[in-house]
Structure formats: C-alpha cells, structure tokens
Amino acid sequence: MGTRSDAVVLFGVTGDLVSKKLFPALYELVRRGRLSGPVIGVARSPWDDQQLVTAARKAITEAGRQIDEDVFDDLAGRLRMISGDYADPATYQRLTEALADAANPLFYLAIPPAVFDSAVAGLAGAGLAQRGRVVVEKPFGHDLKSARVLSTTLRGVFAEEQIFRIDHYLGKEAVEDIAVFRFGNRLFEPLWNREHIANVQVTLAESFGTQGRAGFYDRVGATRDVLQNHVLQVVALLAMEPPVAGDADSFRNAEAAVLAQMKPLSPETTVRGQYEGYRDEPGVPAGSTTETFVATTVTIENERWAGVPFLLRTGKSLPKTATEVVVEFRQPDQRLIPAENDAEPVANLLRFRLGRADGITMSIQAKNPGVEVTSRPVELSVDFDKALEPRREAYERLLDDAMDGRHLRFAREETIEHEWRVVEPILDLPGELPSYEEGTWGPSEAARLTPVWHTPIG
Ligand code: BG6
Numbered sequence: 084m085g086t087r088s089d090a091v092v093l094f095g096v097t098g099d100l101v102s103k104k105l106f107p108a109l110y111e112l113v114r115r116g117r118l119s120g121p122v123i124g125v126a127r128s129p130w131d132d133q134q135l136v137t138a139a140r141k142a143i144t145e146a147g148r149q150i151d152e153d154v155f156d157d158l159a160g161r162l163r164m165i166s167g168d169y170a171d172p173a174t175y176q177r178l179t180e181a182l183a184d185a186a187n188p189l190f191y192l193a194i195p196p197a198v199f200d201s202a203v204a205g206l207a208g209a210g211l212a213q214r215g216r217v218v219v220e221k222p223f224g225h226d227l228k229s230a231r232v233l234s235t236t237l238r239g240v241f242a243e244e245q246i247f248r249i250d251h252y253l254g255k256e257a258v259e260d261i262a263v264f265r266f267g268n269r270l271f272e273p274l275w276n277r278e279h280i281a282n283v284q285v286t287l288a289e290s291f292g293t294q295g296r297a298g299f300y301d302r303v304g305a306t307r308d309v310l311q312n313h314v315l316q317v318v319a320l321l322a323m324e325p326p327v328a329g330d331a332d333s334f335r336n337a338e339a340a341v342l343a344q345m346k347p348l349s350p351e352t353t354v355r356g357q358y359e360g361y362r363d364e365p366g367v368p369a370g371s372t373t374e375t376f377v378a379t380t381v382t383i384e385n386e387r388w389a390g391v392p393f394l395l396r397t398g399k400s401l402p403k404t405a406t407e408v409v410v411e412f413r414q415p416d417q418r419l420i421p422a423e424n425d426a427e428p429v430a431n432l433l434r435f436r437l438g439r440a441d442g443i444t445m446s447i448q449a450k451n452p453g454v455e456v457t458s459r460p461v462e463l464s465v466d467f468d469k470a471l472e473p474r475r476e477a478y479e480r481l482l483d484d485a486m487d488g489r490h491l492r493f494a495r496e497e498t499i500e501h502e503w504r505v506v507e508p509i510l511d512l513p514g515e516l517p518s519y520e521e522g523t524w525g526p527s528e529a530a531r532l533t534p535v536w537h538t539p540i541g
Contacts, residue, residue, distance in 0.1 A: 086187050087119070088120075088188060088487075090120040091118070091122045091189045091191065092124075092190045093125065093191050094125045094193060095125075095194040098193055101124075105482070107146035107148060107479075109122060110139075111475065120161070121161050121162075121183075124162065125166075125178065132163055135163075139158065139159065165181060169194070169205060178211065187215060189217075190215055203239075212241055216247060219248050222303060225307065226510055227504055230499055247493045248493050248494040251478055253481075253494065256475075259320075260441075260467075261435055264443070276386075277387060282392045283318075283322075283393045284408070285395045286395075286536075287309055287397040288397065289399050290402065293361075295366075298366045301371055304377075305398055306374065306510060316502075322393070339495060345382070345505045347505055347507060352379060352532060353379040354377070355517075356529075357376070358375050361400075372516060374516055375399045376399070377509070378394070378529040380532055400522065405539035405541040408435040412433070414427075420458045422448075434541075440468075441466075447460065447461060447462075524536065
C-alpha cells in the first residue's frame with residue numbers, strides 16, 4: 084500500500100480495452116468518489132479533449148450504464164487528451180505539463196507490444212517513472228523469451244512495487260471465491276486431493292467470434308489470449324496449497340508454487356481447432372492458422388494432485404458464453420446405492436460458475452422416490468447475485484487496487500513466466516488445424532481427451 088494515485092494516464096486511449104472496460108470502470112470510480120486528479124489519454128490518433136469526452140460517453144453508454152449527468156460531468160472535467168508518437172520525447176513533455184503537480188500518477192499501458200518499449204523509455208526519459216505506478220495488460224509477451232525481455236525493460240525503469248500486471252480474472256469476485264470456498268470453509272478442503280477428486284475441468288466458452296478484434300486476435304489465438312493467463316490462474320487457485328498466512332504475499336507465493344509444479348502441456352493431450360468461417364472475417368489473413376479453440380490436459384506433480392487430470396478448454400463461437408469449473412469427485416468405494424435401473428450413479432460434481440450468472444452448483448445423489456433404494460442426482464445451488472449484494476466489475480476493482488498500491492489481485496513476474504513455460508510446447512504447433520462448426524463444442528477430436536466433457540450450465 085502507499086499513497087493513493089492522484090492521476091490516471093491511459094496509454095492507448097483510443098483502443099478497444101479503454102472503451103470496453105476502462106471508461107466504464109473510471110465512471111464507476113467517480114460515482115463512488117474514488118477518483119481524484121486528471122485522467123489523461125495518450126494515443127497516436129489526433130484527438131482533442133472533446134473527442135475524448137465523446138468517446139467516453141459512448142463507451143459508458145455501450146457498457147449498459149444509465150448515465151448520471153453529474154457523475155459524467157465530473158469525469159469529463161478530468162479528461163485531457165495528448166496526441167503524439169510514443170517514441171517522441173515531446174509527447175512526454177506534454178504529459179509532464181498535464182500532470183502538473185500530481186505526485187503519484189497511475190500509468191496504464193493499454194498498448195500493443197510493438198510500442199511498449201518506447202512508452203516505458205519515454206516515461207523514464209521524462210523523469211516520470213520514479214513517481215508513479217504502472218499497469219501492464221496481458222498478453223504479457225508472446226512466449227517465455229519475449230516475456231522475459233519485457234520484464235527486463237519494465238524492471239529497468241520501475242521497481243517491483245510500482246508494477247501491476249493485469250489478469251482481469253483475478254479481479255472477479257467469483258474467481259476469488261474459489262479461495263474463499265476452499266480456505267474459508269471446513270466442508271470440502273479435507274476432500275481436496277487425489278484421494279477424493281477424479282478430475283477437474285475448466286471451460287472458458289464464448290458464443291461469439293472475434294467481435295471486430297480480429298487484427299489483435301489473429302496474432303494471438305486462444306492459447307495466448309486466455310489459456311496462458313485466465314485459465315491457468317483459475318487452475319492455480321483451485322490447486323494451490325493453503326497459503327502460510329492470509330496476506331497478499333503468502334497468497335501469491337502459494338499460487339506461484341503450484342504453477343511451478345505444473346508440467347508443460349503436451350501436444351499429445353492437446354486438441355486445437357478453428358471455427359468454420361473464421362478466415363472470412365474482416366482482418367483475418369487468408370489461410371490463417373490461428374487457433375480459436377484449444378482443449379488440453381495439465382497435470383500437477385505433487386502429493387495432492389499426482390494422477391488427477393485438469394482438463395482445460397476454451398474457444399470462440401462455442402454454443403454458449405460461460406466460464407465454469409467442474410470438480411468431479413470419485414465414486415464411493417462401496418457401491419451400495421445404484422441409480423435407477425441398476426445404472427452407475429453420476430459422480431458428485433461441484434461447479435464454480437465464474438461468468439455472468441456466477442455462483443456454485445453441487446450435484447449430489449438423493450433417494451429416488453419409490454420402493455427401491457436407488458438414487459438420482461439433484462442440485463444444490465446458490466446464485467451469488469441473489470444471495471449477496473451487487474458486486475463490482477473486475478476492471479473497476481483492479482483500477483481501484485492499483486491506485487491504492489494493493490498487489491494481491493495482480494500477477495507476479497514469476498507467475499507469468501511459469502504460465503508461459505506451461506503453454507510453450509503447444510504454441511505455434513505445425514500442421515493444419517481441425518475445423519469446427521460455429522455453435523458446437525469444438526472439433527470432435529477433443530472427445531479423445533476425456534470420456535466426458537461436462538457442459539457448463541451457467
Ligand atoms: C480477454 C480476452 O482477456 O478476456 C478476450 O482478450 C476474452 O478475448 C475475454 O473475450 C474474456 O473475459 P470475460 O471477463 O468476458 O470472461
């Protein structure tokens with residue numbers, strides 16, 4: 084922690100991330116009285132202050148917010164635009180003037196990797212790096228090697244406590260709930276191991292395609308876009324050992340430790356695919372070999388998890404949008420209670436619903452009505468939006484945290500490097516990708532990874 088940031092500087096202010104996530108988040112922070120000082124946008128596009136205000140209004144409206152004009156006027160009054168090249172020292176001179184006497188600005192780098200070095204060097208050259216915090220977006224690098232180069236660039240200018248590496252899944256309340264569920268309850272943690280758990284499945288499914296982001300997406304693909312970061316972070320929370328204490332460092336140590344124990348993914352237990360029609364989308368090069376789907380198995384070589392597969396899958400243009408973890412428990416040792424018609428009962432399933440309709444659903448066996456003592460699965464379920472008060476969006480929480488200098492919900496350098504090490508063997512695999520029809524669960528080959536992929540219910 085430290086003094087709260089008294090200015091926000093958005094590099095890449097004309098980009099997709101700022102309009103979809105950061106303007107709505109800043110609006111909410113103003114509404115809660117959590118923002119002080121100017122909000123300065125930096126970009127190469129020749130915008131003026133008024134264009135920035137117009138873009139902010141459009142973004143907030145499109146995010147589904149009912150605009151309160153007093154709140155918006157407050158935000159609009161803080162907006163300043165600086166247009167310039169990231170490599171031009173004059174850009175940073177103007178930024179220094181706009182920051183005036185701000186003592187602790189937050190620099191948010193929502194910019195492509197190609198201009199990352201210039202921006203960091205520009206901030207350092209203008210003497211701005213010493214007095215502030217820097218937020219960097221994912222994907223952090225393109226592979227392990229480039230991630231290390233980026234880290235070196237960043238660490239050459241900023242101290243570790245000034246750096247905030249975003250993985251917005253860490254800002255989701257439902258994702259944090261995985262740790263609360265495990266370590267804040269007695270109920271399941273004693274069962275949380277290979278003795279009782281048969282497999283764990285994580286699905287991050289999206290029913291839409293690239294949504295106008297093909298230029299970005301085609302250079303990245305499903306593995307780099309979400310598997311390397313969001314999905315592996317979720318696995319880390321599911322699989323980590325109890326932290327030695329409840330503070331941020333202990334949590335982040337436990338996460339890093341389990342990531343270090345994950346085996347690199349194997350091409351043999353990986354199926355990638357591309358949805359039909361992807362190559363016809365504007366911005367996708369003809370003959371693109373970028374994967375829009377990946378399914379794979381990660382194993383963790385430790386006492387708790389040896390032999391338990393963590394099955395992961397993610398993709399665009401799938402049947403629904405849902406992020407869900409399904410923990411499949413082993414069957415009871417003694418099969419005393421058959422299902423109807425002497426069938427094998429369905430295993431107990433514990434689902435963490437992490438998407439919009441977040442909550443927990445547990446599937447257990449109950450007495451099937453009738454003379455016979457047989458069982459039938461029923462569900463115990465909680466919807467967090469009904470059971471708890473409204474929760475804040477991930478980006479709003481993360482901006483708020485970074486402005487306060489709170490690191491708990493940000494990724495560490497070593498965490499990101501482990502994530503790259505794990506996915507490295509399946510990046511850029513050669514060969515033609517199997518295709519899949521839009522609205523299906525990926526290529527049929529994915530069925531070879533597990534007898535049952537549990538379909539998300541959320
Ligand atoms: C982003 C990816 O990091 O996460 C997107 O770049 C993806 O492609 C998004 O759609 C998913 O996030 P959420 O919060 O909508 O599940």
